[in-house]
Amino acid sequence: MVNEYDPDGYERGRADGYTKGMRDGYNKGLEDAKDASVNPPLNAISLKWREYQCADKFAAHFGSAVKLNDRNMEELKETAKSAIWKLEIAVNGNSVPIILKMFKAPIADQDLIELNMYREASGILSDLMPAIFMIQERMNGDDTWVFMEYVPQLKGQVIFTPDHFDRIIPALAKLHAQTYNDRFYSHWDLFADWLPRYDSETTSLERQKTHKETLEYLDKAMERPELRQRLETSSDMLRRVLKKGPIYFPELVQAGKSIIHNDLQTPNIGCGNVEEADWNIKFIDWEGARFAPCWFDMFNLIGVFFAYRKDWRSAEESVIHRCAHLYAAEMLKYGIRFDGDPVRLYKMAYLQRVLERSLHLQLHWATDGQKPAFLLEGYLEKINVWGKELGLHA
Known part of the structure; x- marks a missing residue:
């Protein structure tokens, strides 16, 4: 038996396939979006946080379990020498803002002074410097990351006189x-x-x-x-x-x-x-x-x-x-x-x-x-x- 070519059936099949593909793609996209809302894709900071077990090191400082909020990160400033991020951690049910300052390699002399102040002087001047939670060397090569207390700047809080x-x-x-x-x-x-x-x-x-x-x-x-x-x-x-x-x-x-x-x-x-x-x-x-x-x-x-x-x-x-x-x-x-x-x-x-x-x-x-x-x-x-x-x- 010879099958005769049916142009109308071909067009219907093509249209049905296109509709089904669109519907399946939409449903898959919706599922992915729902999954991302629960488990957002991790950026470089989140990945390094887990790789270096930062939560455990922070827990020693706070005396309680600490979790990084992967969805609340804000880059405040970036230059050729450094980058500053405002992050958020959860501690005892409270949200606590912290600062991450990334010193990029090769670390310049002036930045090395600041980094050494955090390394060496924070114990002596603890009342007058942000608390230093953690300093991690050799991040992304020879970069150094410093996690510290977030202290609001006077600028923007008061009209200074x-x-x-x-x-x-x-x-x-x-x-x-x-x-x-x-x-x-x-x-x-x-x-x-x-x-x-x-x-x-x-x-x-x-x-x-x-x-x-x-x-x-x-x-x-x-x-x-x-x-x-x-x-x-x-x-x-x-x-x-x-x-x-x-x-x-x-x-x-x-x-x-x-x-x-x-x-x-x-x-x-x-x-x-x-x-x-x-x-x-x-x-x-x-x-x-x-x-x-x-x-x-x-x-x-x-x-x-x-x-x-x-x-x-x-x-x-x-x-x-x-x-x-x-x-x-x-x-x-x-x-x-x-x-x-x-x-x-x-x-x-x-x-x-x-x-x-x-x-x-x-x-x-x-x-x-x-x-x-x-x-x-x-x-x-x-x-x-x-x-x-x-x-x-x-």
Whole structure:
């Protein structure tokens, strides 16, 4: 028997097959979606969490079973050197946010300072740093992952004003007091190999190099008409002052050194109880840490704020007076007494940091066109006014 070709049947079969394929594909997709909602696909962090049995290591810290929420991960920042993620773990039925900071290999010198602060200093400064839950080496090759406490940044929580300095300075004094002078050297074995020191030969040579370059940039700036106009009333004074460097105030060094944070902007200051009168401050991002004159952090906290905030300049002198005396009083609680006027020490710290570093950057940016030198005039004014007051112009 010869089968005759049935064009209508062929088309019906083709249509039925297409419909069935669409229906089966839809049902399979629906099943996969339902399965993914219960068991989402694991990303690299989740896989490494399981591979290195992080839950067991966290349980030792929290004293209870810990589970990573694979569905709640947020990348906060990524650069060529590092990445920062906000994760969530479940502990005793509660959701706890944590931070994962990934240091990418090869780890740069500044990042190595921060990483070593987490490795070595967290035990000494535990009240003032995020708690470190776990440090895992050799992730994805030679990367290092640090799991730490999540501390909300001040930035975004408050509209920052100089009144807020009063809530930060007690924590800053506590930080400095714990590693002040001999208290630092009692932990010498922890810091000797990696923490920059203001009095080291390496740092001294860097300071001399920067001092020489600052004078060179000043000469270059005076050859450019637009910069000459900005500098001509100050250039002679500036050269006289710079010739006294690079250490302009030996008494500032004699006032004492400690571990300083060195970058006290509001994104680097954390607080989880801003609604309360007494803030529980923790300092974040320690890549600038070093052993240096403790008053430098007061410049980092207050001086940099006023340099950028012209709207508060009229209150600067009164704020400096209040905050310098508050800092001295807080340090006294830890048995540290400063000789001389705290306001004078603050102004010395301001000028020393400007003359040894900030002025160099402003002149460099101005002459090479890298960035606008927004702060140049303000720094020149301080060098002129406070320099006279502190005897630098003599």
